[in-house]
Each structure stands twice: as C-alpha cells, then as structure tokens.
Amino acid sequence: xxxxxxxxxxxELRGRSIFLxxxxxxxxxxxxxxxxxxxxxxxxxxxxxxEKLTKKTIDKIFIEEGEKYFRDLETQCLQEIIKFPSTxxxxxxxxxxxxxxxxxLRQGIVVWLDINQQVVIERLDQTKSDSRPLLKGKxxxxxxxxxxEIRKDIYAQADLRVEINNEGxxxxxxxxxxxxxxxxxN
Ligand code: S3P
Numbered sequence: 001x002x003x004x005x006x007x008x009x010x011x012e013l014r015g016r017s018i019f020l021x022x023x024x025x026x027x028x029x030x031x032x033x034x035x036x037x038x039x040x041x042x043x044x045x046x047x048x049x050x051e052k053l054t055k056k057t058i059d060k061i062f063i064e065e066g067e068k069y070f071r072d073l074e075t076q077c078l079q080e081i082i083k084f085p086s087t088x089x090x091x092x093x094x095x096x097x098x099x100x101x102x103x104x105l106r107q108g109i110v111v112w113l114d115i116n117q118q119v120v121i122e123r124l125d126q127t128k129s130d131s132r133p134l135l136k137g138k139x140x141x142x143x144x145x146x147x148x149e150i151r152k153d154i155y156a157q158a159d160l161r162v163e164i165n166n167e168g169x170x171x172x173x174x175x176x177x178x179x180x181x182x183x184x185x186n
Contacts, residue, residue, distance in 0.1 A: 015085035017108035032090035062133035112158035
C-alpha cells in the first residue's frame with residue numbers, strides 16, 4: 001500500500017469512524033485491527049467491549065439475560081463509541097437490526113463485509129465459539145441462511161460493500177482501503 005496515498009485518504013476521511021458490518025464469521029473482528037493500523041485509527045470491537053463491561057461472554061449474556069438485553073447493551077455501547085472520532089469499529093452481526101443503531105452508524109462510514117456463503121459456513125462449522133449463541137446447537141448452514149435472508153437487504157444499506165472470499169485479513173483491509181478511496185473520490 002502506497003503510504004502517500006493512504007495519508008491522502010486519512011486526510012479526506014476527516015476523522016470519520018469506520019463501522020464494519022456483516023454476518024458472523026465475515027472477518028469483522030480480524031480485519032478491524034489491521035484496517036485501524038493502516039489508517040492510524042483507534043480500534044474497538046463491540047462484542048469484546050460488551051464482554052469486558054459485563055464481565056460475561058456473549059453466550060452467557062444471551063442465556064442469563066436474553067437477546068433483548070444484549071441488543072440494548074449493543075445500542076448503549078454504540079452510542080458511546082460514536083463519541084470518539086478516528087475509530088475502526090467491528091460490530092456484531094446483528095447490530096443492523098435496530099433502526100436506532102443506524103442513526104449512530106451513519107455518523108461514520110459503514111462498510112459491509114459481504115462474505116461468500118460457502119466459505120463462511122465452512123469457517124463457522126469449524127469454529128463454534130462462545131460469542132455466537134444464535135448458531136449454538138443448530139444446523140449452522142440452515143440457521144446461517146435463515147439469518148442472512150432476514151438481514152441481507154439491511155446490510156445492503158451500508159455505504160460500501162466489499163465482497164470477500166477466502167482472502168487473508170491484510171488483503172481484505174486493502175480492499176476496504178481501495179473502496180474507501182473510490183468512495184471519497186466520487
Ligand atoms: C450476532 C453476532 C455476534 C454477536 C452475537 C449476535 C448476530 O457477533 O454479536 O452472537 O446477531 O449476528 P459476530 O458477528 O462478531 O460473530
């Protein structure tokens with residue numbers, strides 16, 4: 001990545017934060033820190049922040065308090081995060097569900113990591129983690145497709161859509177940078 005042109009982009013961004021949205025497993029949390037480093041931005045992972053504040057895993061929050069409680073926490077945290085400029089934020093896949101959240105997301109640039117379904121289903125099947133209660137004990141493929149069907153039109157409201165297959169985080173971050181440059185040019 002050419003340094004001068006990245007410096008130009010950073011200037012053009014004028015401190016606007018970048019929100020990474022997309023389905024579970026699309027690479028938001030792994031790409032976010034790399035993107036932040038390139039842009040010399042701060043980095044926040046929304047799920048991690050919630051886990052730190054509550055001292056509970058996402059899974060435990062869903063079990064003990066329920067999804068609505070988690071969604072409300074998500075909104076409260078987002079409301080705080082937007083106070084900080086120049087931040088890359090990796091959101092949880094369901095952050096797009098509440099209309100209210102879009103009011104916050106729109107204060108920055110919203111980037112949809114639109115990952116190839118086959119790639120992500122294989123990935124999710126292999127890495128069952130405590131942060132994905134919606135898939136726990138379910139047929140991952142069916143559940144994933146069901147959730148995507150509900151959300152895909154909402155994700156499509158992002159400012160930028162970046163198609164992802166099986167590339168590594170650095171390539172994804174560079175794709176995002178290219179998309180941002182393209183957007184800013186127009
Ligand atoms: C969720 C996605 C998860 C986490 C929670 C709910 C969702 O985050 O916020 O399990 O509704 O899609 P990731 O997208 O980082 O897996």
